[in-house]
Amino acid sequence: MSKEPVAVVGIGQTKHVAARRDVSIAGLVREAARRALEDAELSWADVDAVVIGKAPDFFEGVMMPELYLADALGAVGKPMLRVHTAGSVGGSTALVAANLVAARVHGTVLTLAFEKQSESNAMWGLSLPVPFQQPLLAGAGGFFAPHVRAYMRRSGAPDTVGSLVAYKDRRNALKNPCAHLHEHDITLEKVQASPMLWDPIRYSETCPSSDGACAMVLTDRAGAARAPRPPAWMLGGAMRSEPTLFAGKDFVSPQAGKDCAADVYRQAGVADPRRDIDAVEMYVPFSWYEPMWLENLGFAEAGEGWKLTESGVTELDGDLPVNMSGGVLSANPIGASGMIRFAEAALQVRGQAGEHQLERARKVLGHAYGGGSQFFSMWLVGAAPPQS
């Protein structure tokens, strides 16, 4: 028996900001959930199950938030489960929810992800004083910067590429009312003049720290037929994992990422992603990851990704727009960031992306990664249902 086609019929986000002091965690998550239900014109009672994700518990110090949030998310009397895969969790959460629909376990599933970074310790929660180990790291940037340098060496990319990505994403964010950063006076010179934090990563090439939540309503064919607005259809979805550190690990282009993309393309019948996919919402917390992931995801040959960025292909009006929403560089509520990529991909194929809507968005890839480049989750969504 073939899988049930999965449709996205409701999408909700909060306006991502540095600190939402006016709401509790429950209030924040609920805001995104309510907007997703309103988009789908459904009520809490129409939801069969709830799947939620957030970054590691110690970021916010709430153990098992799925228990505390059951009331707020209308999950009383329904299955509710939580997904953990570090920074990729928003994407993995959406895929777990989608699989429940694809397997015909549930007809309509509400999926959500959130982070309240203003109430958390994301930076130092990753740098615990483990006995017998030498403390050295300086947060996530210190972990990823050497890999960026390795990419620059391997590809021969000019050192301006990172600033081009940041300049593009921050301008895209001006068209996205949900984005955290709205830097109206941004210029390429300002990005390039910003201080080096973890050389070769500049301040303006890093993501902000945000409070925010994202929610989606996923449903089956029958649910999609009742939907008031065009659905986005899942054409393929996959997750892959690998260890944080191992002999032979390629941090510049991890094998798990390549395998994950290949699986998605196989499911969706995509032979050439550069030709067949119109746009990408990818997880780029540090600007250099755009060219790195373009290669990892098969949009460019190894060492060639930066040429797409440099020649404007990934601009909003380019041939393969990347991060039309402004991306993680413009809003990073960590646990939600992966789901926001998935949701923004779906908004594009639904034609609901507002001012950052693309003219041609028939197939758009949503991508997330997490941990030490070790968890990958991706989905390809389309304006037309899968053929099978």
Next chain:
Amino acid sequence: MPEVLQAPLVVEFPFTRSLGPVQSAFLTGLREGVVLGVRTGDGRTLVPPVEYDPVTAEEISDLVEVAHTGTVTTWAWNHEPRRGQPLDTPFAWVLVRLDGADTALLHALDAPGPDAVRTGMRVRIRWAVERTGAITDIACFEPYDAEPGPPAGRQPGRHTGEFQNPLTGIVAPARLDYTYSPGRAQSAYIDALATQRTVGERCPSCRKVYVPPRGACPTCGVATSEQVEVGPRGTVTTFCIVNIKAKNLDIEVPYVYAHIALDGAGLALHARIGGIPYEEVRMGLRVEPVWTQGARYPDHYRPTGEPDADYDAYKELL
């Protein structure tokens, strides 16, 4: 076999919490000596209050003041109070349904012993002397035999939840106490460091040498035991220059944080580079450890003066 190391690991953060309207009213109320519940769609009063109706999932905000007296609905005796618990002498954990509420609140009951506690017994709030807007503003409950009655001078009933200087956020400290052990393989590695030697373990399957060793190869999934000394020299495979001063780290910025493939190792370890201006550090730089008296790890690595390694020699070890 050398002794497996152990040490305490305390993970502790003062998390902040924004309260939202309902919890703000509840905790500010406690500060003012008022206990508030919330009315649900089916007419029940929940104490402590919640923001969303557990039956309909609708937002709820009709606040109700309840009494300071109530009934124990169930309990458990705590023989040995721990740090941070409401009382430092043995007490009962109780669920108390305050008069006017339909649900019970978890708190402590000050009682001489378990024989003095029973389900159905009447209790009342003992307020803390100094109140700040926290659940600990209720110091504990105490036995109370008088008739149920309203708090002095007030009638239980609807409440606006409005107070002067409402509390909007709290700090919720979290602390986890672990006993950490790095395990057999890393204990041996740390022992060897005491004699300024770096000893990894070779995977019997893929033959890669893991430094530090983990006791197992993460790609082959087999145990490792063959010990192999690597280094002491190595190659900088990649690095960054850190310009942010790290909390609790006594290292002046900028400093170079590098991946170093010690000669013979199957993957790079991470360390600081010194003895060279930071802007002169480069991929391929040959380095050696610099030890300081009594330190467990090399303080940093410094250039050996050898010619730089060829990129092809280390490109798989970034």
